[in-house]
Amino acid sequence: MNNRNRRKNTGDDTLFSTQKQIDKLKVALQDMRYLLSRNYAEKASTDLVGNHYRLKARQIQALRGASASELQIQNRKSKELRISDLKSKTIYLDGFNVLILLESLLSEAYIFEGTDGCFRDLSGVHGTYKRVNQTQRAIELVALFYKKSQSENLIWIFDKPVSNSGRIKEMIVDFAKENHLDWNVELEFNPDKFLAENAEIMVSSDAWILDNCKNWFNLVGYLIDEEKLSVNLVKMF
Structure with a gap:
């Protein structure tokens, strides 16, 4: 086992823990x-607001992730499903999005709840995925959800171009076999487009996917409540 975690950065406490x-x-x-509700471009809006409030880079990153227009919020909320809607259904997971968010949460990094009710973190893949100490536990949490949802099948979708995507696929396939789970793991060159076009029910906190998908489930929100997870949560609204 390695010593890697997805812990908060040095200085994050200063940026996110004080009431001010x-x-x-x-x-x-x-x-x-x-x-955004008046159709201002995201980058221009972020630059304007970030400069006005003198936000640091990681605060701006958190702000961008938590932001959405009124129309986006309504659209996303209208497609959000409950756990009871998942019974006997096939669920698609945005693999790296879900896994890294759970790893960050379990590492006590800051997690941000946005205006759409989704949870996001400040980590990223950046071309290479590296397993951390919390990876196994993150997969176990997905397994708990899978069993409680009584869904028929769960399909993990990972970015094929990302280095080590094959290794995490192998790890999840082995875990599923050992635990008799009806899981599939697929590698796609364009997972965002694939999920938006092919998944009847999907799990992700990626804004573009949420805007373009058919239906979605707030997995991390469910796990926080159901499993009573300890979270370094920043509620942004």
Whole structure:
């Protein structure tokens, strides 16, 4: 086992733990919602709001992830399913999105709840995925959800171009075999497009996928409540 985690960065406590900073982020998020709802471009809105409130780079990253327009929020909420809707269905998982978010949560990194009710973190793949100490536990949490949902099949979709995607596929396939789970793992060159076009029910917190998918389930929100997970949560609204 390696010693890697997806812990918070040095300085994150200063940016996200004080009430003063959280209040500033909440007001900034209101401004973002206003601008995006009036069709201002995301980058221009982020630059304007970030400069106005003198936000640091990681605060801006959190703000961007938590932001959405009124139309986006309504659209996403209208497609959100409950756990009871998943029985006997096939569920698609945005593999790296789900896995890294859970790894971050379990590593006590800051997790941000956005205006759409989705949870996001500040980690990323950046071309290479590296397994961390919390990877096994993250997969186990997905297994708990799978069993409780009574869904028929669960399909993990990973980015084929990302280095080590084959290794994480092998790890999940082995875990599924050992635990008699009806899981599949597929590698796709364009997983976002694949999920939006092919998944009747999918799990992701990626904004573009949420806007373009058919239906989605808030897996991380469910696990936080159902498994009573300890979370370093920043509620942005």
